[in-house]
Amino acid sequence: MSDARLRLRYLEEVITLLFPPDLRTSARTLLPHRLVPRRLVPRARWHVGGRLLVGDGPDTIETHLSTVFGRRVHTVVRVRPARRANRKPVLEAYGTSGLLGFVKIGDSDRARRLVRHEAATLRGLPELRTVVAPEVLHHGSWRGLDVLVLSPLPITTAGIAPGTLVSAVAEIAALHPSGAWHGDFSPWNLAAGADGRLLVWDWERFGTEVPTGFDALHHFFQSALRRMRPPVAAQACVAQAGRVLEPFGYATGAARLVAARYLITLADRYSADGHQPLGDPVTWLNPVLDHLEVLP
Numbered sequence: 001m002s003d004a005r006l007r008l009r010y011l012e013e014v015i016t017l018l019f020p021p022d023l024r025t026s027a028r029t030l031l032p033h034r035l036v037p038r039r040l041v042p043r044a045r046w047h048v049g050g051r052l053l054v055g056d057g058p059d060t061i062e063t064h065l066s067t068v069f070g071r072r073v074h075t076v077v078r079v080r081p082a083r084r085a086n087r088k089p090v091l092e093a094y095g096t097s098g099l100l101g102f103v104k105i106g107d108s109d110r111a112r113r114l115v116r117h118e119a120a121t122l123r124g125l126p127e128l129r130t131v132v133a134p135e136v137l138h139h140g141s142w143r144g145l146d147v148l149v150l151s152p153l154p155i156t157t158a159g160i161a162p163g164t165l166v167s168a169v170a171e172i173a174a175l176h177p178s179g180a181w182h183g184d185f186s187p188w189n190l191a192a193g194a195d196g197r198l199l200v201w202d203w204e205r206f207g208t209e210v211p212t213g214f215d216a217l218h219h220f221f222q223s224a225l226r227r228m229r230p231p232v233a234a235q236a237c238v239a240q241a242g243r244v245l246e247p248f249g250y251a252t253g254a255a256r257l258v259a260a261r262y263l264i265t266l267a268d269r270y271s272a273d274g275h276q277p278l279g280d281p282v283t284w285l286n287p288v289l290d291h292l293e294v295l296p
Helices: 003-018 061-069 109-124 162-173 214-224 230-239 241-248 252-273 286-290
Strands: 025-033 036-042 051-055 074-078 090-095 098-106 136-142 145-150 190-192 198-200
Touching (some): 003 036, 061 074, 061 098, 061 136, 061 145, 098 136, 109 136, 162 214, 162 241, 214 241, 214 252, 230 286, 252 286
Antiparallel strands (some): 025 051, 074 090, 090 098, 098 145, 136 145, 190 198
16 A cells, blocks of 8 residues: 555544544545645645545534634644654644644553653753753543644754764753763754754653663664665764764674664664564664674
């Protein structure tokens, strides 16, 4: 089944969940179009094609968010990939003045755990010097779903300085005496702030009791996966670990072992999620580990 059809099938489930069927309806538009569905927005008179009707009764996610914000709210629904293990409805909430926040919906046991964990993590973060995280504007329940609203971050188009990445990884690691990591320190979860700090969102995988540098390795590995097959990216992660982890004081041999621990941790996460986006670890992880003589 094509990606577009998978997204549309999942979107149908999301619409029923967030806009329960009602005699009253409102029109929405799929953008850029049905063949490449990415966002479901309130329909405007200049939109052509991609028209969908959603329930517009007294109890929709928009009426709920309007109560939360104390003003009229309309939403844009992101049409998410249907195959992600941590998939959940994600929306943009708008008022008359513009974007109010990003909304995550915990619609399954796994999604609820992730949403609640992110809310608790963000509320527990101290004020940081290098890292800027979203604020929790609201976390509550609606129709049995967890609803988390996070403040938007002032994203710029500026590039991220390597030194800023290193400082951010070290700052997050210092949040716990035995080490901590953001858990999904991927390029798409980071942006440069206008003041030179690093904007970091999606904290639902934050964890502790890990070696300093896991986030730097995750950033390298996820970047490599954009241009390499998983087995090659995993080999590159270990081979380049000395360079990636040098700013954190690791010798080359120790860095490679930390990289191996990172890859094993990631494989364990995928296994716990029941989702293998990189394929069977036997094909992408085992060949790397086989080249390492000793694991702690």
